[in-house]
Amino acid sequence: MSNEDIRPREKLLAADNPKMVGTEDLLAIILGHGTKGKNVFDLSKEVISFLRENMGEEIKVSDLTQFDGIGEAKALQIVSALEIGKRFYKDKTKMQIKKVGNGRLIIGDCMDVMQTMPDNEIILAFTSPPYLDAINYEDQIKKLSGEIKYWERKKVSYEYYRNFLTDRFKELYRIIKPGGHNVVNISPVASDGKRVALPFHFVGWMESIGWVFKEDIIWEKEIARDRRSGVLMQHPYPGYYYPSFVVEYVFVFQKPAEKKEQNNIYYFRTRKERAENKIDLSDYQGEKSKNIWKIRPVAPQENIHPSSFPLELAKRVVEYYSYKGDTVIDIFTGSGQTNLAAELLGRKHIGIDSQEKYIEYAVKRINNQAKQLQLSDNWKS
């Protein structure tokens, strides 16, 4: 993609200094345009420099009508366009982009970040979203830094949560290439003393967006962290059966595509690409060939993130659904396991998380571990 093809909004976000972005592009952003810069208001150089200089301030209609050729109607149009433009400025300050290896890790709400990305470009998404109100991430971070001793759940209504996820997976749908995949790790969660069937609702939410359900993989953890099964041992009677939790789900969804588009992603690859991406099948016939994957969970002392999934899980998804050089995104990346797996496997990657601390940690891990792990190869599980 040449620089010319990059949308103005993306240019602004990629630039360390927004002032470096060309006037035309800047105007296109201010005026709410998604395509190449075009000064639709046909503004003079003086007006453009006035806008550039005062972008962060409140610009009023009366400020603009002072310039030749700008009547009240035009000034009003510009002022409302500025409101849209300002949002991108706010986003720019909220979002921080860190380049690491073949990827970018971005601090921000994944909704805002995805809105700056072009349509139909990414081949694979792998993520694990927040499980309703199971973890209060802001407070977990405060606890990590010793600011507080305990964190408590922040109550979230199920409707709010459903909208939060569907909005974001809808935006993800837009940026994924037709034929590309969206893989999601999710699990039932306890809330208000009840067990919520989150994964089973989640599949319906995804289908209503247009995602096509493809696989239900069970991630079996082998070790139970809870002691639920002990209830029956204390009360060996009907009605006391509470099995311990040892599984989570990994759902695979696909964005529908014409056969040719799908083939372009997976089947019409060059011989060289196929050779470079040949999957090692030496231990495939054991458990990998079935939809129950037995993978040891991450122990609390191995990762500062309270709910990170294992690198091996991310590695399998990345390896089975993308080629080297493809871009993989994780929109709730936490400690960056997806990014680390993608880096190790020669993919480009984007990771987004709203918590700066997790992104900093992910950057450090990718920088440090990628090299070490590549050397020892012990990450293979």
Ligand SMILES: C[S@@+](CC[C@H](N)C(=O)[O-])C[C@H]1O[C@@H](n2cnc3c(N)ncnc32)[C@H](O)[C@@H]1O
């Ligand atoms: C289940 S965790 C992901 C853990 C990750 N898979 C790992 O292995 O470390 C969900 C993450 O979503 C992040 N998050 C919550 N709301 C977000 C938002 N609106 N945009 C981006 N990230 C968000 C949280 O900070 C948390 O790190």
